Amino acid sequence: MPYFDTASAAPLHPVARQALQASLDEGWADPARLYREGRRARLLLDAAREAAAEAVGCRPDELVFTPSGTHAVHTGVAGALAGRRRVGGHLVVSAVEHSSVLHAADAHEAAGGTVTQVPVDRAGAVSPSGYASVLDPSTALACLQSANHEVGTVQPVAEVAEVCAAAGVPLLVDAAQSLGWGPVEGGWSVLTASAHKWGGPAGVGLLAVRKGVRFSPQFPADERESGRSPGFVNLPAVVAAAASLRAVRAEAEAEAARLRTLVDRIRRRVARLVPDVEVVGDPERRLPHLVTFSCLYVDGETLLHELDRAGYSVSSGSSCTSSTLTPSHVLRAMGVLSEGNVRVSLPPGTTAQEVNGFLEVLPGVVAGVRATLGVGAPPAAEPVSDALEIDALGLRCPQPVIELARAIGTVPVGGTVTVLSDDEVARLDIPAWCTMRGHTYVGEAPRPAGVAYTVRRRV
Amino acid sequence: MPYFDTASAAPLHPVARQALQASLDEGWADPARLYREGRRARLLLDAAREAAAEAVGCRPDELVFTPSGTHAVHTGVAGALAGRRRVGGHLVVSAVEHSSVLHAADAHEAAGGTVTQVPVDRAGAVSPSGYASVLDPSTALACLQSANHEVGTVQPVAEVAEVCAAAGVPLLVDAAQSLGWGPVEGGWSVLTASAHKWGGPAGVGLLAVRKGVRFSPQFPADERESGRSPGFVNLPAVVAAAASLRAVRAEAEAEAARLRTLVDRIRRRVARLVPDVEVVGDPERRLPHLVTFSCLYVDGETLLHELDRAGYSVSSGSSCTSSTLTPSHVLRAMGVLSEGNVRVSLPPGTTAQEVNGFLEVLPGVVAGVRATLGVGAPPAAEPVSDALEIDALGLRCPQPVIELARAIGTVPVGGTVTVLSDDEVARLDIPAWCTMRGHTYVGEAPRPAGVAYTVRRRV
Numbered sequence: 001m002p003y004f005d006t007a008s009a010a011p012l013h014p015v016a017r018q019a020l021q022a023s024l025d026e027g028w029a030d031p032a033r034l035y036r037e038g039r040r041a042r043l044l045l046d047a048a049r050e051a052a053a054e055a056v057g058c059r060p061d062e063l064v065f066t067p068s069g070t071h072a073v074h075t076g077v078a079g080a081l082a083g084r085r086r087v088g089g090h091l092v093v094s095a096v097e098h099s100s101v102l103h104a105a106d107a108h109e110a111a112g113g114t115v116t117q118v119p120v121d122r123a124g125a126v127s128p129s130g131y132a133s134v135l136d137p138s139t140a141l142a143c144l145q146s147a148n149h150e151v152g153t154v155q156p157v158a159e160v161a162e163v164c165a166a167a168g169v170p171l172l173v174d175a176a177q178s179l180g181w182g183p184v185e186g187g188w189s190v191l192t193a194s195a196h197k198w199g200g201p202a203g204v205g206l207l208a209v210r211k212g213v214r215f216s217p218q219f220p221a222d223e224r225e226s227g228r229s230p231g232f233v234n235l236p237a238v239v240a241a242a243a244s245l246r247a248v249r250a251e252a253e254a255e256a257a258r259l260r261t262l263v264d265r266i267r268r269r270v271a272r273l274v275p276d277v278e279v280v281g282d283p284e285r286r287l288p289h290l291v292t293f294s295c296l297y298v299d300g301e302t303l304l305h306e307l308d309r310a311g312y313s314v315s316s317g318s319s320c321t322s323s324t325l326t327p328s329h330v331l332r333a334m335g336v337l338s339e340g341n342v343r344v345s346l347p348p349g350t351t352a353q354e355v356n357g358f359l360e361v362l363p364g365v366v367a368g369v370r371a372t373l374g375v376g377a378p379p380a381a382e383p384v385s386d387a388l389e390i391d392a393l394g395l396r397c398p399q400p401v402i403e404l405a406r407a408i409g410t411v412p413v414g415g416t417v418t419v420l421s422d423d424e425v426a427r428l429d430i431p432a433w434c435t436m437r438g439h440t441y442v443g444e445a446p447r448p449a450g451v452a453y454t455v456r457r458r459v
Numbered sequence: 460m461p462y463f464d465t466a467s468a469a470p471l472h473p474v475a476r477q478a479l480q481a482s483l484d485e486g487w488a489d490p491a492r493l494y495r496e497g498r499r500a501r502l503l504l505d506a507a508r509e510a511a512a513e514a515v516g517c518r519p520d521e522l523v524f525t526p527s528g529t530h531a532v533h534t535g536v537a538g539a540l541a542g543r544r545r546v547g548g549h550l551v552v553s554a555v556e557h558s559s560v561l562h563a564a565d566a567h568e569a570a571g572g573t574v575t576q577v578p579v580d581r582a583g584a585v586s587p588s589g590y591a592s593v594l595d596p597s598t599a600l601a602c603l604q605s606a607n608h609e610v611g612t613v614q615p616v617a618e619v620a621e622v623c624a625a626a627g628v629p630l631l632v633d634a635a636q637s638l639g640w641g642p643v644e645g646g647w648s649v650l651t652a653s654a655h656k657w658g659g660p661a662g663v664g665l666l667a668v669r670k671g672v673r674f675s676p677q678f679p680a681d682e683r684e685s686g687r688s689p690g691f692v693n694l695p696a697v698v699a700a701a702a703s704l705r706a707v708r709a710e711a712e713a714e715a716a717r718l719r720t721l722v723d724r725i726r727r728r729v730a731r732l733v734p735d736v737e738v739v740g741d742p743e744r745r746l747p748h749l750v751t752f753s754c755l756y757v758d759g760e761t762l763l764h765e766l767d768r769a770g771y772s773v774s775s776g777s778s779c780t781s782s783t784l785t786p787s788h789v790l791r792a793m794g795v796l797s798e799g800n801v802r803v804s805l806p807p808g809t810t811a812q813e814v815n816g817f818l819e820v821l822p823g824v825v826a827g828v829r830a831t832l833g834v835g836a837p838p839a840a841e842p843v844s845d846a847l848e849i850d851a852l853g854l855r856c857p858q859p860v861i862e863l864a865r866a867i868g869t870v871p872v873g874g875t876v877t878v879l880s881d882d883e884v885a886r887l888d889i890p891a892w893c894t895m896r897g898h899t900y901v902g903e904a905p906r907p908a909g910v911a912y913t914v915r916r917r918v
């Protein structure tokens with residue numbers, strides 16, 4: 001049963017399992033103690049820190065283990081901001097960061113700080129000039145992911161780091177999605193990562209802070225992990241995390257090449273096999289194992305459910321907001337279609353057969369969902385009006401777009417269809433649908449109930 | 460090789476190991492996902508929460524899993540204080556709380572709050588009236604451990620909870636040391652615990668917040684664990700924690716009776732076999748598996764080192780400050796001797812043979828350390844002066860007390876010895892030595908360098 005959501009959590013790497021089990025016997029004691037069990041634990045902890053630091057590309061004393069990638073991000077952002085409090089309270093983040101970074105930014109704003117979001121292009125990438133234009137003398141910290149968790153686009157980290165260095169602003173890089181594939185290049189100041197994304201166990205994050213970066217942890221004092229990560233270290237998990245990072249790195253080049261080929265096949269064939277689909281994210285500068293596409297006239301949750309029934313585990317929308325009704329902030333920032341969104345992220349070892357199986361069932365599953373939603377050929381009736389208005393209030397994604405698609409054939413070329421909708425997703429998906437279809441998106445206007453989105457039929 | 464420091468970290472319980480290994484296969488996926496791997500993880504998480512809640516004595520929706528006991532305490536203290544911010548900023552803690560609670564109190568004070576420490580008696584226990592007398596209309600939260608981590612004294616939690624309830628103040632109970640032995644009785648509002656103290660894995664804390672208690676987590680938003688514990692849940696460890704809590708509870712009554720007998724033997728025989736020793740902590744209202752004593756004229760770290768060489772792993776002083784030169788805040792608050800301090804905490808399954816072996820080597824080890832430090836019979840010389848002053852500047856514990864013990868025989872009955880010392884430990888240990896020896900502690904006076912401690916020789 002293929003599991004294609006490794007960007008959310010990867011199954012435990014065999015080396016991680018082995019290291020975890022071995023260190024359950026040797027690594028349960030307090031490494032701060034001086035007796036033999038403590039000394040053994042300390043040796044394991046030191047060795048794990050050295051291995052992880054080597055993989056990150058930093059000194060062991062620059063690296064601490066946290067209980068999760070989220071803790072690493074929260075601690076990293078708050079600590080770096082507090083360390084430069086005298087400089088100012090301005091934080092810069094990209095619009096497509098992981099929710100842990102954006103939530104840390106929200107907390108900073110709630111505490112009186114200011115936050116600027118750097119926009120991305122339609123492929124999901126920031127530009128170095130985008131960062132350069134918003135750094136100012138009060139900027140305490142800039143954050144940028146190494147690669148996007150939802151669409152796989154690799155960010156120009158080294159270039160942004162140069163821009164930040166020129167402005168004297170430290171750069172925090174969230175490397176959660178990429179660290180298993182290789183070290184982050186360029187002059188970052190703070191780096192965060194999460195072990196369960198590379199096949200390590202849950203319960204381990206990495207936080208690296210370069211020497212010389214002002215850093216002030218924002219929680220009660222604790223002697224452990226240089227005061228940067230309170231609480232008893234989960235040593236067996238830390239050992240397993242470090243061992244598996246080394247193991248996946250040893251396999252990374254070959255595995256990346258193999259998975260890149262499989263993902264290329266998905267990108268090409270999805271576009272060919274599924275009507276009305278948009279494959280999103282940069283086709284070249286991207287993670288090797290991840291591809292995302294959106295299907296018009298399809299409800300993402302139903303699509304996931306049907307793919308799950310067919311034996312394929314994939315995710316949809318933002319990795320951390322799939323339970324909400326709002327569209328993924330990443331897709332919104334990119335300005336691409338969000339309805340019927342599917343993220344496929346292949347774990348190491350995924351076979352061509354598994355990918356082929358997925359590509360075989362996908363078109364039928366999408367067609368099935370569309371049939372359930374009543375999507376057929378749009379009515380071929382003669383145009384009845386120059387300016388049609390559809391009441392889609394109360395209808396949820398993808399229904400407003402389905403109604404729009406049905407209606408567009410009933411107005412003459414140059415005529416308009418206005419969709420009245422109170423579904424937040426319509427704001428993103430109606431313009432995206434226009435782009436895909438070649439119609440002109442006229443704009444939106446508030447109404448007493450909902451918003452009116454107007455589209456002009458293409459020539 | 461007997462390990463007698465289970466109060467610091469317990470070896471993994473066999474049930475924990477079994478549950479951990481089983482759930483590595485079933486519990487690695489994101490429980491928030493809707494596909495089969497996610498649903499399996501969700502089932503495991505729900506079952507673990509129900510089991511843990513039953514052991515704690517709360518509803519499952521009142522309990523969240525944190526990455527450590529320290530995280531549970533930090534989150535619990537900060538969340539409860541923030542939830543009652545409008546009431547005021549007064550926090551009440553006992554003087555013998557775990558450092559995680561005291562550090563959280565320090566952070567609260569640094570942020571502008573006020574903190575009152577409730578004193579303890581010579582056995583290490585607080586009194587309900589001690590809490591009653593310091594609660595005031597601005598008190599937002601009171602904290603009390605269920606049992607002390609260093610000397611084993613059980614606190615009157617139920618009575619203090621009544622006092623707090625009468626004043627309308629929520630009570631946070633740090634149950635780290637006792638939860639494996641049984642639920643905390645009385646009307647607590649917030650409860651914290653740590654799995655690796657009962658034989659569960661590292662990486663799991665418990666935080667229970669009773670319905671109706673105002674609580675406002677003080678970190679960036681996160682959807683997991685009711686917003687009270689950010690980051691990806693370490694599910695295999697959580698499952699192992701819940702399973703092992705259930706298992707140790709099933710064995711608790713019989714094991715407590717067995718270990719209580721062994722600890723009673725240590726209490727009696729240490730006092731008989733080792734000269735100049737003080738067994739501290741309440742002899743009756745105490746944890747079943749833990750005993751602490753202090754040996755005059757002995758350096759704690761050397762003693763631990765020698766016991767380790769003899770095959771016994773024990774700890775000394777405060778569990779979290781053993782690397783510092785200051786005496787344990789617990790022993791200081793109790794006003795008992797801190798030098799040559801040893802904490803013995805027996806893991807379940809400890810045999811009488813192991814304890815007997817420890818009692819056989821201990822007197823020789825203590826005598827050996829004393830011999831190294833030059834402690835012998837005090838000089839039998841005739842009194843030479845009515846008021847002797849000893850310069851012990853620069854000498855570290857236990858040397859100032861050793862010098863004092865040597866000198867006291869050289870003054871007549873009723874004469875005084877004044878020790879000039881710059882070792883912070885002398886302030887605690889010289890009065891404690893007087894209590895043990897029956898001499899009168901006259902008092903201390905500041906000097907340009909160090910402090911002068913004066914003792915009058917007993918009749």
